[in-house]
Amino acid sequence: MNQAKHPSQLYAEFIKGIWKENPVFVAVLGMCPMLAVTNSAINGLAMGAATTFVLVCSSLLVSSLRKFIPKQVRITTYIIIIASFVTIVDYVLKAAFPGTHKDLGAFIQLIVVNCLILGRQEAFASRNTPIKALMDALGMSIGFTFALFCLGATREILGNGSIFDISLFGDNFEPWVIMILPPGGFLMLGMILLFFNWLQQRKQHKLQARAREVMS
Amino acid sequence: MNNNLLWIFISACLVNNFTLYYFLGLCPFFGVSGRLKTAFRLGLATIFVMVITSLCASFLNAFILPHAPYLKLISFIVVIASTVQFVEMVIKKISPALFRALGIFLPLITTNCAILYLALTQVKQDYNVLEGLIFAVGAGVGFTIALVLMAGIREEAEISTVPAVIKGTALNMIIAGLLSLAFMGFAGLFSAA
Numbered sequence: 001m002n003q004a005k006h007p008s009q010l011y012a013e014f015i016k017g018i019w020k021e022n023p024v025f026v027a028v029l030g031m032c033p034m035l036a037v038t039n040s041a042i043n044g045l046a047m048g049a050a051t052t053f054v055l056v057c058s059s060l061l062v063s064s065l066r067k068f069i070p071k072q073v074r075i076t077t078y079i080i081i082i083a084s085f086v087t088i089v090d091y092v093l094k095a096a097f098p099g100t101h102k103d104l105g106a107f108i109q110l111i112v113v114n115c116l117i118l119g120r121q122e123a124f125a126s127r128n129t130p131i132k133a134l135m136d137a138l139g140m141s142i143g144f145t146f147a148l149f150c151l152g153a154t155r156e157i158l159g160n161g162s163i164f165d166i167s168l169f170g171d172n173f174e175p176w177v178i179m180i181l182p183p184g185g186f187l188m189l190g191m192i193l194l195f196f197n198w199l200q201q202r203k204q205h206k207l208q209a210r211a212r213e214v215m216s
Numbered sequence: 217m218n219n220n221l222l223w224i225f226i227s228a229c230l231v232n233n234f235t236l237y238y239f240l241g242l243c244p245f246f247g248v249s250g251r252l253k254t255a256f257r258l259g260l261a262t263i264f265v266m267v268i269t270s271l272c273a274s275f276l277n278a279f280i281l282p283h284a285p286y287l288k289l290i291s292f293i294v295v296i297a298s299t300v301q302f303v304e305m306v307i308k309k310i311s312p313a314l315f316r317a318l319g320i321f322l323p324l325i326t327t328n329c330a331i332l333y334l335a336l337t338q339v340k341q342d343y344n345v346l347e348g349l350i351f352a353v354g355a356g357v358g359f360t361i362a363l364v365l366m367a368g369i370r371e372e373a374e375i376s377t378v379p380a381v382i383k384g385t386a387l388n389m390i391i392a393g394l395l396s397l398a399f400m401g402f403a404g405l406f407s408a409a
Contacts, residue, residue, distance in 0.1 A: 028246070028385050032329045035239040076297055079326070083290045091286070106336050109289055113327040115243050182237050183396040190389030197381050 010135045017139030023116045024147035025196050030116030033107050034148055035185035041163055044152025046100045048145025050093065050108055054085045055117050055144075056137045059125040063133035066126050078121040079112065086111045116144060155179045155188055221350050224343075228354030231403055234330045235362040236396040241330035244321050245363060246388055254317045255367035259360025261303055261318070263353065265325055266334055268299045270352035273335040274345045281339070292335045293326075300326045330359055365395060 023029045033051070038044045058081050062069075069077050090108050093101040101108065111117065120140055125133040153163055159179030161169045178184050234240040241262075248258045272295040281288055304322050308315045315322070325331065334355050338348045369391050378387060 029243075031242040031246075032239050035242070075323075075326075076294070079293050079297060080290060083293050087286055087289050090289075106333055106340075109336055110240075110329045110333060112289055112293055113329045113332050115324070115327050118327055178397075181400065182239065183393045183400065185239060186389050186393030186396055190386050190393060193386040193389060194382055197384070197386055201381050 010132065013132055013135040014139040017136065017141075017143040018146065019143070022143040022147060023140055024144060024151075025192065028193075029119055030114045030144060031189070033110055033114055034144075034151065035182075035189060037104055037107050038148055038152035038155055038185065039159070039180040040156045040165075041149060041153040042165070043100070043103055044148035045145065046097075047104060047107065048141070048148045050089050050104075051111055051114065051117070051144055052138075052141035053089055054082060054111050055120060055141050056134065057085045058082045058117065059120060059133040059137035060130055062121045062125040063128055063130045069126070074126065075118070075122070078118060078126075082117055082121075083112045116140065151185075151188060151192065154192075155184055158188075159184060221347065224347055224350050225354040226405065228351050229358035229361070230399065231405060233358045233362055233399050233402075234333070234355050235359055236392070236399045238330075238333065240333050241328045241359055243324060244328060245359075245366060245392070246385065247324075248318070248321050249363055249366040249370055249388075251317075252364065252367045252371060254314075255363045256360065257314055258318055258321060259356070259363050261307065261322070262325060262328065262330070262359055263356030265296070265299050265303055266331055266352040266356040267349065269296055269331055269335055270338060270348045271345070272299070273338050274343075274348050277339045288336075288339070292332060296331050296335070297326045330355065362395065362399075366392065369395075 017023065020026070024031070024034060030051075033047060034044075037047045058078070061081055062078060086109060089111070090101075093104075093108060120137060124136050128136070157163055157168060158176045159181075161167060161173040161175045176184075179188065228234070232238065235242065235245050244258060244262075249255050269292075273292060276291050276295070280291060300323060303325070304315075307318070307322065334352060338351055343351055366388075370388065373387065373391065382390075
């Protein structure tokens with residue numbers, strides 16, 4: 001974990017959420033909404049945007065109030081703060097993008113119980129200054145949105161033969177319907193995690209090989 | 217929507233299984249499914265919280281929400297959090313061993329999206345108190361079935377040899393995918409209804 005001590009390390013707080021501590025691929029948090037809404041790329045992006053708003057706003061508020069929140073009721077306080085922002089997102093989406101709101105269904109409201117958001121409040125925002133919490137929240141949200149987009153795009157391409165509703169392969173393509181159905185979500189995320197494990201393992205092998213070379 | 221009580225139960229329990237069809241409650245699903253016994257007990261605790269939440273949601277829906285619809289999310293989450301706190305105290309008193317085994321996942325029932333989804337759906341579908349109760353029990357039983365199945369498979373998977381690269385979450389995901397595939401078969405149960 002990076003412990004940023006001065007402003008020059010703000011960048012590190014920001015960047016870590018995108019790749020090294022990616023909430024989905026590395027920490028496996030916030031899976032429920034991510035598997036449910038990622039049957040198309042555009043739904044993934046919309047969900048990512050909504051989560052970004054909630055995470056950034058609540059991180060800011062929690063870190064500004066961190067001296068005033070009593071320790072015993074902190075979780076409840078965080079949840080209520082998060083729930084208020086989710087209510088805002090829910091109403092705004094309903095008014096501005098009724099179609100997307102209908103597609104995502106109850107999952108917009110379920111952002112309240114996204115463990116990623118509560119986890120960041122507890123692990124980071126409640127212990128750091130607002131500016132650091134903001135950077136952390138932005139990084140984490142971009143990482144989350146990126147993961148949602150990857151999953152949504154691959155599932156849409158394989159399951160529907162299209163991306164953003166633009167057909168890719170022509171009429172002869174037989175779509176893998178399973179990919180846009182629920183089991184496809186689990187399988188695809190399994191594959192992606194497998195790929196990440198493989199990357200990590202390869203890196204480790206390389207490091208070991210180099211260490212051996214140095215030794216000999 | 218057929219409002220038959222049996223249909224509500226079967227639908228929540230098997231056909232639209234909360235975990236394997238709607239992807240709800242995945243954190244405990246992957247977190248606590250290491251041991252069969254613990255998984256089963258967490259399932260029971262979740263059923264209990266679901267039933268209480270369902271009752272409270274019916275009450276809130278009847279008396280409070282018509283006056284202040286924007287309080288829906290906040291009031292539900294507060295009810296859920298207090299119920300979980302209550303269950304936590306009871307379990308701690310009755311069975312300290314179970315309390316330790318469940319660990320962090322007991323308070324985390326609060327953020328189990330299955331429970332909030334249950335309350336929201338119940339209000340959206342306009343279920344009355346009885347229908348809501350059946351819905352809650354069905355959803356809880358479905359969650360427990362999924363959790364126990366998963367725990368059983370994982371206990372077996374632990375003693376079998378798998379390539380190192382797939383061990384851990386990736387393997388669990390693929391197991392869950394296959395389970396979900398199997399549960400899709402239940403969709404045929406009520407095709408006539």
